[in-house]
Amino acid sequence: MAESQEKEQPRRRQARGERRIAQLLEAAASVFCTTGYTAASTNAIAREAGVSPGTLYQFFPNKEAIAIELGDRLMHEMRDTFGEALAPVDPATPLEEAVGAAVDRFIAFNCDHPVFFALMHGPDIPGHMAEEHDALHATLLARIEGLLSSLLPDARPVDLGRTAHMCLGLYKAGLELVLAHEGAERDAYVRELKNVLIRYLEPLAAGRPGPARDSGAEATGVR
Amino acid sequence: MAESQEKEQPRRRQARGERRIAQLLEAAASVFCTTGYTAASTNAIAREAGVSPGTLYQFFPNKEAIAIELGDRLMHEMRDTFGEALAPVDPATPLEEAVGAAVDRFIAFNCDHPVFFALMHGPDIPGHMAEEHDALHATLLARIEGLLSSLLPDARPVDLGRTAHMCLGLYKAGLELVLAHEGAERDAYVRELKNVLIRYLEPLAAGRPGPARDSGAEATGVR
DNA sequence: GACAAACGCGAGTGGTCGCTCGCATTCTGG
DNA sequence: CCAGAATGCGAGCGACCACTCGCGTTTGTC
Known part of the structure; x- marks a missing residue:
């Protein structure tokens, strides 16, 4: 044994x-x-x-092993690209900056490796590959949850988990639109995705450092 | 002929x-x-x-025809359920109310007919069905764009189209999470989805009627 | 009641796909 | 230089799938 x-x-x-x-x-x-x-x-x-x-x-040995090996190499490259640099964040970081940086890195990675999206998003994931898929999903969720808990220390754990799920879902939706366009239009969608996430999380970050929150639209980064 | x-x-x-x-x-x-x-x-x-x-x-005649007929019947039922009631909207309607009502109706429909999501979301859409899919997509986008233009009369057409794409993408992401949960958790995700859309669109609706905009978090419906 | 048409069946057909097997070729260690 | 392993090939095997066909049953019509 x-x-x-x-x-x-x-x-x-x-x-x-x-x-x-x-x-x-x-x-x-x-x-x-x-x-x-x-x-x-x-x-x-x-x-x-x-x-x-x-x-x-x-x-x-079989078709599945190809996808698994491909997924493993992508995971390694992902960790190498921005290893631990993504999960923890200085609690004093402005929300916009943290979200913007995270989105930029992920978008860049996904644009460089479109397979990642294809394997993640596919509803066609037979048997044993679902484990890999779920493991990656759980890892990403834990990372996001960690990042959120440092940004939003006041949130309850239950809500935090749900918020993390929402953020990941929103990101995937935005990624699909980003990958579907090119050039200036792609950049515009990246900008919109950041806006979505920032505006979604902003009200949850009460009494945090960063620029003074007023009711102006321009201040939240419309343009 | x-x-x-x-x-x-x-x-x-x-x-x-x-x-x-x-x-x-x-x-x-x-x-x-x-x-x-x-x-x-x-x-x-x-x-x-x-x-x-x-x-x-x-x-x-073939497998595709089954899906197409199913899609057609769903489309008809969709139109019957909230026919023209969704596209046009009184420009005086508060944003939260308009978005909330639209999301509630769509969510209810999709929960009653989970096939709709399966056929929409599937990356596996062979040949001729892609047309049906694209047509539906375009119809939904046009509706959303119409609704947005009545809500946000100041936006430029180009931005409006992008915003409509974003809204549809965000909705699909939220729908996936909603369908993946049940009971109270499902309701919570519906609430979150509405928050996402409202907060995303809110800064675009400058100088519109509705509740006075202040910087409070509670007022936007966090809980 | 008789006739035709719609309905119902399920073994069968052609095609594709994942995967194997026997054999030829290239590389490596001693 | 030579045995043996790693590499390379492509026809072929079994399984599955979309779809067909011949024949028996039910139903509507006169």
Whole structure:
């Protein structure tokens, strides 16, 4: 029962193999982006990578493993990009600044890796991948909750959880619109998304530091 | 070339046939809800309806037609439920009231017909159904835009369109969370969704009638 | 009651997809 | 240089799916 979990890895990869794996993952990302996970065929992924179906199955036991490995690498890259820099926040940070920075980083990451959205958003997530999906979701929620609790120390835990869910949902909605546009229009949607989140959270942040709150519209960042 | 468009309807349905159609659509709605459109098999729909696959194809030429007919009936029911009552609005209506009423009606409809969300939200919409989907999307956007223009007469047309897109996206995000919960928690999410929309739109409605705007949090309906 | 049409069935058809298998080719350690 | 492992191939297998077809049953009409 010592090493029964990880039963086998006598597989010594060569440099060529690692290259093929990266190539296949890149191809898979491309295909997943355009067709979604379920509609993506392994043959299409292999074709996109310029290899045969058999070669694909030399490196991945099944279709699901491709998506899982892709998800794992994205998660790692995500942590590397803004590791712990996102969760904790100085309680003195103005709300607008904290929200704006968080949104900018996430948007940048998602624009660089559109697969992430495709795998997250897809309603087609068979069996074992749902766990990965839920784990990521829970991680993000915990991060957001932590960030919110530092921004809104007065909120009750129950409300905080709900607020975190709302923020994540709102972000996903905004992300979809952002990804659907380009250039100046995309920037405008990013601006709108920030407005949504800031205005949603603002009334919850009573008696906090930052710019004096008045009733003016311009002061809340309409433009 | 006179009646070449509608090439054939010598099909005289019997009462039994109409009943089967309703039965099949109900079964399809159930299956679409649980598995989504693409993952739903026509055999599963027939089984759910308690008929054979052949019977299903007596009434529908193909799988897509089932979803389209289902969508059409939902659209009709939607129009019947709150026909023109949603688009135009008295410019003197307070923002909170208008948004609250619109959200309540849409939420009620979507809770009664969860298929609607499944067909709307699905990323799996093959070929010809995309048109239906886009048409519905455009209709909703136009309605929202009309409602917004009566609420926010000062906004520029370009911004108005973007705002309408944002509102629809935010609603869909909120709807997902609402449908994922039940009872008191569901009500709480409805409340939050209204808060999001009201607070997002509030700064855009300068110099409009309604309760005097101050900086208090309680006044905007936090609790 | 008779005839035709609508209804109902379920095994079957063609096609796609995930995945395998046997065999050829390239690489690596000794 | 050579055994053995890793890599590469692509035809093919079984499963599933959308959809069809021939035939038996029910229903409306005269």
